[in-house]
Amino acid sequence: MKIQASDVAALARGCAVLGTGGGGDVRTGALAARRAIQEYGEVPLVRLADLPGDALVVPLSGIGAPTVSHEMIHGEDEPRRIAEEIERIFGRPPSAVMSSEIGGANGVAPVAWAAQLGLPLLDADGMGRAFPEVQMVSMYVAGLPADLVIMSDVAGNVVTIRPVDGLWSERLARAVCVAAGSHALMADYVLTADGARGAVIEGTVTRALAVGRATDGAADPLGALRGELGAYELITGKLADVERRTAGGFVRGTATVEGTGADRGRVLTLELQNENLVAMAGGRILAMVPDLITVVDTETAAAIQTESLRYGQRVTALAWPCDPLWRTPKGLETAGPRAFGYDLDYVPVEELAAHG
Amino acid sequence: MGDEARGARGALRIGIDVGGTNTDAVVLDAADRVVAKAKRPTTPDVTGGLLAALGAVLAELDRSGTPRDVARVMLGTTHATNAVLERRGLGRVAVLRLGAPATTSVPPLSDWPGSLRAAVSAGEAVLPGGHYVDGREIGPLDRDAVRRFLDGVEADAVAVTGVFSPATAEHERAVAELVADEYGLPVSVSHEIGSLGLLERENATVLNAALYGVAGNVTGALAGALAEHGLTATPYLAQNDGTLMTTEHAARLPVSTIGSGPANSLRGAAFLSGVSDAVVADVGGTSTDLGVLTGGFPRESAAAVEIGGVLTNFRMPDILAIALGGGTVVRDHAVGPASVGYRITEEALVFGGSTVTMTDAAVAAGRVPPDGEGWRDRLGDRSEGFRDTLERAVAAADAMVADAVDRMALGRADRPLVAVGGGAFLLPPRVPGVSGVVRPRHAEVANAVGAAIALASGRVDTILPAGESRSKAIERVKEEAAARAVAAGADSSRVEIVDLLEVPLSYLSEPAVRVHVKAAGPLAR
Numbered sequence: 001m002k003i004q005a006s007d008v009a010a011l012a013r014g015c016a017v018l019g020t021g022g023g024g025d026v027r028t029g030a031l032a033a034r035r036a037i038q039e040y041g042e043v044p045l046v047r048l049a050d051l052p053g054d055a056l057v058v059p060l061s062g063i064g065a066p067t068v069s070h071e072m073i074h075g076e077d078e079p080r081r082i083a084e085e086i087e088r089i090f091g092r093p094p095s096a097v098m099s100s101e102i103g104g105a106n107g108v109a110p111v112a113w114a115a116q117l118g119l120p121l122l123d124a125d126g127m128g129r130a131f132p133e134v135q136m137v138s139m140y141v142a143g144l145p146a147d148l149v150i151m152s153d154v155a156g157n158v159v160t161i162r163p164v165d166g167l168w169s170e171r172l173a174r175a176v177c178v179a180a181g182s183h184a185l186m187a188d189y190v191l192t193a194d195g196a197r198g199a200v201i202e203g204t205v206t207r208a209l210a211v212g213r214a215t216d217g218a219a220d221p222l223g224a225l226r227g228e229l230g231a232y233e234l235i236t237g238k239l240a241d242v243e244r245r246t247a248g249g250f251v252r253g254t255a256t257v258e259g260t261g262a263d264r265g266r267v268l269t270l271e272l273q274n275e276n277l278v279a280m281a282g283g284r285i286l287a288m289v290p291d292l293i294t295v296v297d298t299e300t301a302a303a304i305q306t307e308s309l310r311y312g313q314r315v316t317a318l319a320w321p322c323d324p325l326w327r328t329p330k331g332l333e334t335a336g337p338r339a340f341g342y343d344l345d346y347v348p349v350e351e352l353a354a355h356g
Numbered sequence: 357m358g359d360e361a362r363g364a365r366g367a368l369r370i371g372i373d374v375g376g377t378n379t380d381a382v383v384l385d386a387a388d389r390v391v392a393k394a395k396r397p398t399t400p401d402v403t404g405g406l407l408a409a410l411g412a413v414l415a416e417l418d419r420s421g422t423p424r425d426v427a428r429v430m431l432g433t434t435h436a437t438n439a440v441l442e443r444r445g446l447g448r449v450a451v452l453r454l455g456a457p458a459t460t461s462v463p464p465l466s467d468w469p470g471s472l473r474a475a476v477s478a479g480e481a482v483l484p485g486g487h488y489v490d491g492r493e494i495g496p497l498d499r500d501a502v503r504r505f506l507d508g509v510e511a512d513a514v515a516v517t518g519v520f521s522p523a524t525a526e527h528e529r530a531v532a533e534l535v536a537d538e539y540g541l542p543v544s545v546s547h548e549i550g551s552l553g554l555l556e557r558e559n560a561t562v563l564n565a566a567l568y569g570v571a572g573n574v575t576g577a578l579a580g581a582l583a584e585h586g587l588t589a590t591p592y593l594a595q596n597d598g599t600l601m602t603t604e605h606a607a608r609l610p611v612s613t614i615g616s617g618p619a620n621s622l623r624g625a626a627f628l629s630g631v632s633d634a635v636v637a638d639v640g641g642t643s644t645d646l647g648v649l650t651g652g653f654p655r656e657s658a659a660a661v662e663i664g665g666v667l668t669n670f671r672m673p674d675i676l677a678i679a680l681g682g683g684t685v686v687r688d689h690a691v692g693p694a695s696v697g698y699r700i701t702e703e704a705l706v707f708g709g710s711t712v713t714m715t716d717a718a719v720a721a722g723r724v725p726p727d728g729e730g731w732r733d734r735l736g737d738r739s740e741g742f743r744d745t746l747e748r749a750v751a752a753a754d755a756m757v758a759d760a761v762d763r764m765a766l767g768r769a770d771r772p773l774v775a776v777g778g779g780a781f782l783l784p785p786r787v788p789g790v791s792g793v794v795r796p797r798h799a800e801v802a803n804a805v806g807a808a809i810a811l812a813s814g815r816v817d818t819i820l821p822a823g824e825s826r827s828k829a830i831e832r833v834k835e836e837a838a839a840r841a842v843a844a845g846a847d848s849s850r851v852e853i854v855d856l857l858e859v860p861l862s863y864l865s866e867p868a869v870r871v872h873v874k875a876a877g878p879l880a881r
Contacts (some may be wrong), residue, residue, distance in 0.1 A: 027667075028555065032461040067870065068489050070553045072519050076460040112461060154458030154494065181488035240767070308659075312763035 002042040003111055003121065007209060008033045013302065014212030015107030017225070018204070020292050021306035022275035023104015023130030024066060028073060030108050036115035043111050044120035045205055046096055051193035055095035057122055057200075058086060058190055059139070060113050061106045063173065064183035069105075078152040078185040079113040085150050085158050086190060098122040098196075100137060100188060102204040103130030103275075113185075121205060126189070128201040128323040129292050132274040134173065135166045136335045138325050139189040142199035149173050150187040153180035201323045221301035222316055231318040232353045234279050234286050235259050235268040236298055239313040244272075255295070255309050257317060268317055270295070272306045277340055279317060284352075287319035288342070290326035290335045291349040294318050319349045367425050368417075370589070371808025372409055373432040373620050374402055377641045377698045378778070380804040381409035383417060383426075388627075390798045390805065392416035395778070397698055402435050403577045414585055426587050428879065430807040431578055432594035432616040439570045440563060440614070440664035443471055447512035448478040449565040450541075452505060453558060454485030454527050455519035458494055464517075464558055469665040476566045478511035485527040486519030489819060489868070494519060497527045499534060506539055513565040514539070517546040517558040523819040542568050542608075549611065551817035552870065556660060556669035563663065564611035571610035575603040592845065592879070596672050598623045598654050598806065599813035599876055601844040614663055617803060618673045622647045622654040624806030625774040628796035634771050635764055635790055637757065638802065639779035641683040642695040644757070646676045646764045649774075653854060671815075678760050682779035684714040686749040691756070706731045717749040718782045725781040725800075754784045762789045776802035813854070813876035814840020822867035830856075830871060837875040851877035 003011070012030040015023070037043065051057070060079065062069060079097075087093045097114040099107050102125035114121040126137035140146065146166040151159045151173065159176045163169035169188070177184045191199065214228035215221040226233060237259040244253035252273045259266035268286070271278040276293040279286045287293050295304045298314045309315075325331050327348065337344040367386040372379065375398060383392040394412035399405040410429075417424055439445050451464045464480040465473050483502060484495035506514070514535050518528045525547040532543040544565040550557030578591045593606040598619030606613060618638070625636040632652035638645045648655040654673035661670045679693030683700040696703040696711055703709035705716040706728075718724075719731045720743065761773060773790040775783045776799040787793055798805060816837045820829040838851045855874035 028462060031466045031555070035462060035466050065489075067552060070555075072455070072486075072488070072494075073459040073554060074461040075457040077457060078461075116461075156457060181490070181492075181494075311766045 001045045003037070003045055004042050005034045005037045008037070008108065008111065010212030010216060011111065011205070011209050012108045012212065013215065014208030014210070015102060015104055016303040016305070017211050017229070017294050017296070018102050018107065018128070018208055018292065019104035019130040019303065019305070020275045020294050021272065021304070022132065023101060023106060024069070025305070026105055026108050028070065029105045029112065032074065032112035033108055033115070036112040040115040040118060043114045045123050046120040047123050048193055048196055048200070048202060051095055053192065053194040055193045056086060056090060056092065056190060057096045057098050057193060057196050058082065058094045058187050059098045059100040059126055060110055061100035061186055061188070062109060062183070063186050064177050068182040072154060072181060072183050074109075074185060075154045076116060077156065078154070079116050081152045081156065081158045082150050082185060082187050083117050085160060086187070089160070090190070094119060094190075095193075096120045096122045098200065099125040099205070101125060101127045101130055102208055103127060107208055122200075123205045124196070124200040124202045125204045126200060128204050128326075129290070130275055131335055134170045134188065136339075137189070138201050138323075139191070139199050140166060141325055141328065141331045141334050143330075144189055144191070144195065144199055146189065148190055150190070151176050151180070151184045153184045155180070201325060215301045222296065222298060225296065225301040226318060229318060229320045231320040232287070232349060234293070234317040234319055235263050235266055235281065236261060236316040237263055237266070237268070239309060239311055239315055242309045242311065253306065257315060260314075270317065271342070273340055274306065276306060278337065278342055278344070279319060285344065285347070286352055287349040288337050288344060288346060289340060290322040290331065292320050292322055321349055368427065369808045370410065370413060370426055370429045371804040371806070372406060372429065373594070373617060373803035373807050374398055374406060374434045375617055375640065375803065379405035379409045380801045381413045382798070382801050382804040382808055383413050384805070384808050388809065390801075391420070391422060393798060393801045393804070395801070402433060402438060406431070406433065406577070407581050410581055410585065424585070424587060426589040428592060429578065429582060429587070429589045430592045430594060430600055430810060431574075432620045432803065432807045433574060433613065434617070435574045436567050436570055436610050436613045437615070437663070439567060440472070443475040445570050445573065446475050446566040447569045448510065449476050449562050450478045450506060450509045450511035450514045451480040451562050452502065452514060452516045452531065453482045453518075454497065454516065454531070455494055455554075456482045456484050458486065458519060459554060462555065465562065467555065467667060468559070472664055472666065476562060479505070479509035481505040486521070487524040487527070489520055489523070491524050497530055499530075502531055502534060503538070506535065511541060513542045513544065513568050515544045515546075515558070515562040515565040517554065517561050519554060520819070521545070521547040522550075522552050522557075522817050549609065550669050551872065552819070553669045556667050559666045560611055560668040560670060563666065563668070564609060567610035568607070571607050575607060578603070594620055594807045594810055596670055597656070597813060597874075598673070598810060599844070600810040600879065601812060605844045612670075615661070615670070615672050616807075618645055618647060618675045619654050620806030620810070621645065621776060621803040622649055622673055622806065623652070623810060624802035624804070625649065625776045625796070625799075626652045627805055627809045628776070628798055628802055629774045629794045631772055631774055631794060634774045634794070635761055636774045636776065637761070637780070637783060638777040639775065639782055640681045640777050641697050641700055641779065642679070642681045643677050644680045644760070644777075644779070646678070646760050647673050648764055651854070674764075676760055676764055678756055680714065680753055680756050680782070682713065682715045682782060686712040686714060686717050686745065688745055689748075691749050691752045706734045708734070712745070714749065714753060714782055715779070717746040717753070720746040721750045723781050723784070728781065753782065757783060758788045761787055765789050775799060811876040812841055812844040812846035812879055813874060814838065814842070814844055814846075815872070815874040816840065817870070817872045819868050820871050822869045826869065833871055833873050834875070837873040841875040841877055845879050846877035847880040851875050
């Protein structure tokens, strides 16, 4: 299969849904993707099984401040310089690009990066959703060493970091990003196809496309989306309150949804931290991270980012199971409720729903 | 500013607002009383309806023996909106972005509809220049590259957008100077037009450059109309935030005249009711626009605004439109969204027509406009089933209004609802979620009143260091906003800062804040 310009809108919609309220605005990435496909051609979507074992896969993501990324947009040469550096280090060019984070902006922009490099896009990513921190990736959970980071900026600089561990990786990458004007392209965990097996979440680009297409022209967009995701409907109602506070460099907050129609009388509270993390109603937890919780417009089923939640919106909160990798002990230690400061034992959303 | 000063320049002000269905005009006297008002159908060319409404209020002045002692004429018009929507009368623009090698992954106009891009673009280039968030140059400005680009295009105007120009505008200024000196073309520079968000600001800047010709036509038509009626009044144009600018200013920033209607109606509602914090419902023939007044100004939308299929980052009033108006068609089990629109005076039952409209349902429920005496009798004796249909329609309409008010009120129930527009009588005496319903006099021409009483304003949106130098820097930004308000026509001694917003930014080398400041004041005399 090839990703065409006409697929980009559906992919962007799907990435926004998988963003669970975070991951950044998909619009600029979608514009870059459409433009790159028109300029360089359609992007083949490949599976891990299609690649030779020693083929190099480059996970790419944009990092930096959202305000900056809306103003100082990526240069077109940033991916090429990372690819050249990989060839210099490994002695062979990369064979495919991978999204580090399918949820949000970093899910759709890799289509542009792959097109610019003339490479296929791997049908996989490192999260299956969006997470706020660099180490919250499947490669880390799988135990791959965080020993190489390559960054490329708008000016043409390329910085290669050989960190001793994930903590240094994050610390040094952040310092480089700030020096580069608070916006850069980053390759993290350059993988071989063999090494990627079990360390990446497969099928997520196809899934984002299917999720985005499900609502396209549907008579009942919400029902179509829920069906495609296999999601539980936590509540349908009205956004009654959004409280935000800045803590530890992240925006935290609580959103309250008052039920309407069949849900009248119920109240859902949603804990936010860039992404939607914990959903509660009537003193009971209905879903928690790393399972996915997304708030959508009840009428159009379009995903609403946490920063766009506003009083009075008519919304439906959906939740569905995460990739099994996140339910392993290391996965929960990395991105379970306690990793976000909630003193909760993880219970899968389907078990919580069964007891409701 | 005594009455003497007013007398010297004329005592009257005329406000004109071009709406989708009607063009309204009012005359206010020195004490801000409405002394004449008129409604005329909006014409496809806009100018015709404008002249008719102006002529009508002047004739009313003449009839009442009031001298045509008019100092100012304020116009809120849809010329620019229509030009963009219809791709008509637009200039060809050389589109220049300063920022290479950054930003090249999304070239200018990437998200424009093909037909608009074809009508507007004379050529596009991304050249070296622009700045980082911290004020460093991304690259030095290459003046020869600018010249090579301009030498290769046939353009009526130039639009220049530099990366982070709202914080550091020097490259945009240098290019504007070069273009004016060497090419003699009008230039739009993005830092005067929009805030942070490169693509949206660039889009607005290009639209602005494309509208120079349209702006000339509007100011020409207005000046011609004034001359024709023997008026020496100073003309002003209304902009999208509910404030005014001189025609000279509008000639440079025509894009900001787009979307002035809702802002005018909100400001007019505040003025006529004397309430500065309220939910406002402007009920027209086809739809009702709801907005919120905070401190006398419209609450602005957080979402990006689309003009003719192009996303911009204008700050526009936060408006919720619902399909409910005086001409909304009533059926057995449904209200709207179809409407008879301006044909209401022929088609509604109370006007002797045969279409059941919301006006008929409201009148049957005892809700009649001030000039609607005797309308109820015109409905005559009807069957019980028919009366049921009308009652259900009123209940459904009231529920629509209550739901819309609730969406806009943000949980606050202590403010009143101000009902304006020609269809304001449709609204019920009590609405859940507000403290009461206020129905000011002259509510049917609130939008034209809003244009007549508007202030002049200026705004700045930039990034400042968050450290010790912050308070000094904010003072400088306030001064800049005030200077822009004066440039737009405000009285320098009465300009005030009406909005100051600070947002901390993350992931920067030095802590920084994004600052938005708006200054406004009454027009200089």
